[in-house]
Amino acid sequence: MMSLSNHEACGLRASDPRVTPAIRKILPSGPGLAAAPGVAWLAVFMIAPCLLVFAYAFLTRGLYGGVVDELTLDNLLRVLDPLYAGIFLTSTRIAGLATLLAVLVAYPAAYAIVLSPRHWQPLLLFLAVLPFWSNYLIRTYAWIVLLNREGMVNQGLTLLGYEGEPLSLLYSEGAVVVGLVYNYLPFVILAIYATLSRLDPQLKEASRDLGASAVATFVRVTLPLSAPGVAAGAVFVFVLSIGNFITPALLGGGRFQMVGNLIYDQFLTANDWPFGAALGMALILVMMALLFLQARVTDRVSGGRVGAGNA
Amino acid sequence: MREPRAQAFARRGILLLVFAFLYVPVGVLVLLSFNRSGLPTAWGGFSLKWYGELAGNAEILSAAWNTLVVALSATAIATLLGTLLALGIERRARRSRGLEAMVFAPMIIPDIVLAVALLSFFSRLDVTTGLHTIVISHVVFDLAFVCAVVRARLKSFDFTMVEASRDLGASAVTTFRRVTLPLLLPSVVAGALLAFTLSVDEFIIAFFTAGAGRSSMTLPMQIYSMIRFGITPEINALATIVMAVSATALVISQRLNRGRLLGS
Amino acid sequence: MSLRHRTGTAAGAVALAALLAAPALPSSAQAADLIVSNWDGYMAPDIAERFQAETGLELEVVNHATNEEIMGKLMASGGKGLDLVFVSSPFAEVLNHQGLAAGIDHAEVPNLANLYPAATEFAYDPGNAFSVPYTWGTTGLCYRSDLVGQPVESWDILLDPPAELEGKVTMLSTDRWLMAAGLLATGHSVNATDEAAIEEAKQALIEAKKQLLAYDDTTFYSKLVSGEASLVHAWDGWCNYGIAENGDIRFVVPQEGSDLWVDTMVVMEASENKEAAHRFIDFVLDPANHAWAVENILYKVPNRVAMERLPASLVEQYPNLGMSPEELTGYQLMRDLGEAQRAYSRAVSEIKAAN
8 A cells, every 4th residue: 555656646636747847946956855754754664663553453362452363354344343434424524524614714814814914924823823832631621611511601601691501512512523623723724824825916916907806816816726725734633633532532521432532442441452453444544545535626626726727 | 015904804803713712721721720729620719839839840840841852853853854755745747646645644543553553663673762762753743744734835836936046047956945945934834833733742652652761751641641630730830831931932033033934 | 767766775774874863862861770650649759769768779750641551552562661560450460461560579578468468369369479459449429419319329320310410420431430330230240241241231321321411530520529510420539539629529339339449560570670679569568658648649558557547537538438448349359351351342332422
């Protein structure tokens, strides 16, 4: 799966003929070398170690945990249990919802930062990530203090004259989604900002000069140009959410399980490394397929539209 | 060019709302650092005692220092490797699915799988574990995130600028330094911020790849080990100080160089 | 071809450099005579200084968050680096089965004599061959007597709460204790391995989820203090943290019985400092040191001499500290499940996934 494949990657992107020679020129020395250190790092510190673990998927759990050298396909077959597919779907739904909301909030935020005076932009970006240099657990505790039945939101409502039953805001899917959006929002802001900033003003002006309305300019020029940033940010929220277990445990009251949690439990709670490895492999394959699909869609949006706009 | 009034209004409104969302929980977190009771989610009156306890808690302070060392080192390495990787990948005329998969993988491999895998790997090779092995491990996922941000920027990159520079006779190195890098810089800074933020708060991989001694305990490791007998408001006090100091430093540096960080 | 070749060479060079540099970088100078891993706050903060003053040995205490995580780390690394770990008894049992636990040399731990006789004959390790108990206790119901109207005496009130408690109860989420509540309520052993028992407990727990506020094994006592919850499934020691904040909080072991949990000290087979590790165990079992855990973290210790010295006022304030060893050993000792662990894990996944 991980080897560098030779064959043509069936047109994942409509490549712009200018791009290749141009990027070649960017790089001071041979372009292939640029990727080499990163590739090497991943080959040694990701692929090699992970292959060690994935080999366990084909072996047997010992009576008291550990791994026994007996080949079996049992672990892979157990992955097909509908229970696990159900957990995958639930966590996909929760992560998907968190992703959608995070992008909807982050896009205007990133756009507002880009439109701010240039010397304010770094400060605004830093301030957006600063809360996340604290600790995940105590941030989550802060949300519990805000949302619980005896919490600040309910107390505030009472002060405002609300007299009904206190609202149950915690331990629900909604609370989990809010927690995920909160913790991963800055990552989406960063990713979108990275593509929106320096969005060539001339392009926008040209579009306006040609008589396009502000909305049309946004839809035909800005949005396609920022699509890769939106896509990258969306991937961040989605993958981080699906692997999260603190928020479902604390804000969801443990009523929801994300796939990351399921795999963690196999390795550590059940001490069942072979099955954990099998589930991990299945998750990686499914997510990889989703990511390739997503990359293809993004390339259509950005590549196609921008190409048309330029013509 | 002056900003139209309606746009300025909308811009400020959006910023206000988003930053309120980001900072309301921070306000609660800071408030809890003054909580006399040690309970994580119940208020017991105002007190400064946790700041005093923190000042005398050498374990938490040394863990905080280790965290800073790990996060800064991992961010530096990952930013360099991730940016180069992004350039290398986007350079290719033909997509390599293998390469794509390889740079997606660190983001989707479950933390626990990577943690167990890396420790088994280091242990098999008899590599002594310590802060350096945490750095090595954090670079694995950090560089994937940096690479993703920089690649997103490269997709909407205006390559005519680069060509123009070359056509005007600038050398490849000069072009890279004077044209490409400034254009890429916002994404490199964004990627570095992302990597640092992920690394500062990462627990499970750090726990597995840390050495046996106290000298490689990071702050998240320290905090998670407090869950059983209660995370005290000392941690809130520390977070409050970290945020206050960082914010002050940022404002001062912003005053000093008027935001030249992202180029102007 | 040449490009691929160059890329490959560069890749190899970087990887080699990183690997070579890794061990050469300054790592944790293994200066300490003894490295012990424990939960943060489970021992006196000055234990290292006092241990060194008494024995001249330098002690370094590191922390882990959960049994599961330290076990995973020990299994993946073969137990290198750490000399002694604190883990709960089923995990000590696994360490022994995996060949990771060293034997305890009783001649080097004279203070073992301070333990209650019952605490030297646990079924998982009769005669303390590879583990020494540090604390012990049970699991039950912790509740606000001012908010709960009816008598609290059966697990049923947790699984099938009366109307006034609906949405006001929490259950432990760690697999063994969650299952234990279901198993005990349906009349089974906490170590039951037959499918029918597991199935029955699972159904009862899925049913119970409807009236549950949350699964919680970290902040439940805080929820009780704030009034967010009225009755929680709790370990005895943790209930005491609630009692410390609110005098209306009570702890009860339901009439169907409960589990006996034991946290233990295990010397690692890979340790090169086994002698120092034994000295440390002996130091901990010194009544004055062992009593620290009772007085400060409000857990019971299986140390007869330490318990006899307890001030009566402490037991008055935290009645569950007064449980006798006979009462505790009358509960069901939690054991490693072997093959049945898979069935438990699957059942817990199903409960957590149920709506």
